Amino acid sequence: MNPTENKSCCTNAIDASLRVPLLALFGGAAVWLVVGLVLGLIAGIKFHAPEFLAGCPLLTYGHVAPAANDAVLYGFCIPAALGVILWIFARLSQNPLALPLVPVVAAHLWHLGVFIGTAGILLGGSTGHTWLEYPRAAAVILFTAFLLIAVSAAATFGWRREQTLYPSHWFLFAALLWFPWIYSTANLFLNSNQAPRGVVQPIIAWWFANNLVFIWLALVGVGIAFYFLPKIAGRPLASYGQALFGFLALIFFGTWCGIPQGAPVPAWLPTVSSVAAGLTLLPLLAILIVTVKTTCCANVSCKGGSFCFIKFGMMSFLVSGILYVAAACPQYSRILEFTWFGAAQTQLQLLGFAAMILFGAIYYLLPLVMDKPLPLPKFAKLHFWLAIAGVLLFIVPLAIAGVEQGGKLADANVAFADANAVALKFLRISTTGQLLILLGAVLFAVNIFIMTIQWKLGIAKTVIAYIKSPLETSEVKS
Amino acid sequence: MKTGVCVFLAAFVSLGASWCGFVLAPVLQLGGAKQTVILQTTDNWPLQRTGDATLGLQVYRANGCAACHTEQVRQTGMANEVTLTGLGIRKPEDFSAFAKSLFVLPELASYTNAIAASLNGWNGALPKTLFITGDNDLASAMADRLKAAGVKSETRLVATGADIARGWGLRQSVAADYLYDQPVQLGSLRAGPDLANIGVRVPDANLQMNHLYAPKSVAPNSTMPSFKFLFEVRQKINGAASPDALNLPKEFAAADGFEIVPKPEAKQLAAYLLSLKANVPLYEAPFTPAK
Incomplete structure (x- = not known):
């Protein structure tokens, strides 16, 4: 199966219909990515020098660390993914974007929500639940913006000319349903005035975090990869059946993961999660097989292009999934729980998997949408190498730090400070990795901004030319 | 997965099931928790x-x-902590000698070193923790022997683990x-x-x-x-x-x-x-x- 598109008359019209909404989504996303990574770097530095910016209450570690994570996930991953979803839906539907004005409004609304949320966390308004830190006002705005974009995507899907569904449709369509459901549930339960008592709160927060960071990103990342990999490789997506199995098994088993093994909750909850995590290996394997079969014999030169970004993203997905399953295994969980290992897995999921696939997709589709080549293609190549080096330097030491720290924490004869000191050694390398990822993200943002500015200048020129042009004779009154 | 309705249903059923399991069920089970x-x-x-x-x-x-x-x-589990609380008419040295005489018991084999180490250099201060065992029978057998030897002991249930x-x-x-x-x-x-x-x-x-x-x-x-x-x-x-x-x-x-x-x-x-x-x-x- 290949994305069913022929180079018909409409491709240009489809791409042009997405220009304004995508620029709005991607432009803001690039800013939030840089902001999030800068905040992350500040958080990283604080571990080496606790006195760094200690006098500034806004930037205390407990503010910047969640703000950084949320800015990368809510600020970059979600809007960028929504933009790519709109483009893929329009392309697969063989129809221009339906309701094109709605996602433009929604994009600005979304970025406003992220701004309010980030400011809220820095000012001490965090809700205290991981991945749900944004205060209520921001959550309402984000939820509305998401619904608007989902409506536009659903309308594009509904009015499609090409009736057959492509595997990417399943993943992306499910993702559009997923987010409003989990986000509204989590906020209505945890951010309401009458939140449930005691440990019901963390249980719902874990359910939400798993469904957002693990499942939602997986649906979006794999859906996007299953569209671009065959397209760039010029080969059909291998094995519809395995893709279908991967999709169904991922949503049926994956959504039950996420309750930590040592949690102070009724034992059936972590047990179910642990079993589900084991079963989640099946969809991981199926998705791996499809990816490898589709890409292995493709004769595409890499050179840091979209293809490589996405392939690297899929490799990270597999590794991140395996780490996730390992941490849910009761035996390993005793060591790995409460260490940097969890952070390593999450960051791999965000920066190694989701972000890499989104970079690849955006570098591929943005020139098409803007009808113009990337202004600085060398930056994109450099970004690829910086991102890969950054992710490896960031994640690998962090994961090792987690294992070492866990081993020391499990031995009561080792002083706590010593267990911490072991992790600090590795954190130094991780911070270097964060810096490289940040540099790459800046290059990415520069490319997008130059494109935006060129486009705006182009519009301005057209307008000026139109104003200056002599009126047509028929309109001149004698 | 031929139509959008199928995809919607698959997603709805799977997420709905986990919603019932991890949101609704905990609320029903624990939402009314009291002191x-x-x-x-x-x-x-x-x-x-x-x-x-x-x-x-x-x-x-x-x-x-x-x-x-x-x-x-x-915590990783529970264990019995056997503690000496009173020596009666015995002297600390007598008790050390008595404890060492127990080392030949086969069921005590794996605790011999621990007990010997805890008694080494002991000046008779009480209460004195003798050993910690996960084996209930061993703990009660030990308590019986200590009672027979005329000293007071106490067996406490303690949690174990690094934390x-x-x-x-x-x-x-x-x-x-x-x-x-x-x-x-x-x-x-x-x-x-x-x-x-x-x-x-x-x-x-x-x-x-x-x-x-x-x-x-x-x-x-x-x-x-x-x-x-x-x-x-x-x-x-x-x-x-x-x-x-x-x-x-x-x-x-x-x-x-x-x-x-x-x-x-x-x-x-x-x-x-x-x-x-x-x-x-x-x-x-x-x-x-x-x-």
Whole structure:
């Protein structure tokens, strides 16, 4: 199966219909990515020098660390993914974007929500639940913006000319349903005035975090990869059946993961999660097989292009999934729980998997949408190498730090400070990795901004030319 | 997966199932949780926090303390701790000799070294922990032998595990402990030590505030950032320190004529930390409290 598109008359019209909404989504996303990574770097530095910016209450570690994570996930991953979803839906539907004005409004609304949320966390308004830190006002705005974009995507899907569904449709369509459901549930339960008592709160927060960071990103990342990999490789997506199995098994088993093994909750909850995590290996394997079969014999030169970004993203997905399953295994969980290992897995999921696939997709589709080549293609190549080096330097030491720290924490004869000191050694390398990822993200943002500015200048020129042009004779009154 | 309806149904059913399992079921099972009773007493647990401590939980949340601290003690299991509480007419040396005579018993083989080490250099101070075993029969057999030998002993049920051994709590944390937390902040990373039992470990509010102002003044290796912004530096009035002023070691103290005074937030946070305790036995987390 290949994305069913022929180079018909409409491709240009489809791409042009997405220009304004995508620029709005991607432009803001690039800013939030840089902001999030800068905040992350500040958080990283604080571990080496606790006195760094200690006098500034806004930037205390407990503010910047969640703000950084949320800015990368809510600020970059979600809007960028929504933009790519709109483009893929329009392309697969063989129809221009339906309701094109709605996602433009929604994009600005979304970025406003992220701004309010980030400011809220820095000012001490965090809700205290991981991945749900944004205060209520921001959550309402984000939820509305998401619904608007989902409506536009659903309308594009509904009015499609090409009736057959492509595997990417399943993943992306499910993702559009997923987010409003989990986000509204989590906020209505945890951010309401009458939140449930005691440990019901963390249980719902874990359910939400798993469904957002693990499942939602997986649906979006794999859906996007299953569209671009065959397209760039010029080969059909291998094995519809395995893709279908991967999709169904991922949503049926994956959504039950996420309750930590040592949690102070009724034992059936972590047990179910642990079993589900084991079963989640099946969809991981199926998705791996499809990816490898589709890409292995493709004769595409890499050179840091979209293809490589996405392939690297899929490799990270597999590794991140395996780490996730390992941490849910009761035996390993005793060591790995409460260490940097969890952070390593999450960051791999965000920066190694989701972000890499989104970079690849955006570098591929943005020139098409803007009808113009990337202004600085060398930056994109450099970004690829910086991102890969950054992710490896960031994640690998962090994961090792987690294992070492866990081993020391499990031995009561080792002083706590010593267990911490072991992790600090590795954190130094991780911070270097964060810096490289940040540099790459800046290059990415520069490319997008130059494109935006060129486009705006182009519009301005057209307008000026139109104003200056002599009126047509028929309109001149004698 | 030929039509959009199929995809919708698949997604709806799978997410709906996990929603029922991980949202609805916990709400039904635990949403009506009430105070429970401390084991073998009529005292309620947990207690509603004082006003300051309740506000302090919000300071804890607002400053994201849970980014580095967990509030959750884990345990690996339970064991019997056999403790010598009285020697009767025996002398410590007699008892040591008696204990060594037991070493030939095959069931004691794996504990011989531990007991020998604990008795080595013992000056007769009581109570004296002899050994810890997960084997109930062995513990009761040992208690019988000690009784026959004319000394008093006590067998206590204790929780085991690294967290317990570090003194982070006397038993594992259970769902009931978090009844009055709003929001519940279990934390997911131990970049700093666990705080579930900090109110028992460091019950001194002034020390807590010193630690918040200058972590290194209390723990030299600390990587915790200073929370200076919860304090203010004030000029002393007529050279006299105010009663709230921190009593810091010299290198952390304010300049001459000035003093460091906690803002209300710092006092509330310290009150909250002092309210964190994991030292009472519950039905689902039993142990024998020390007398």
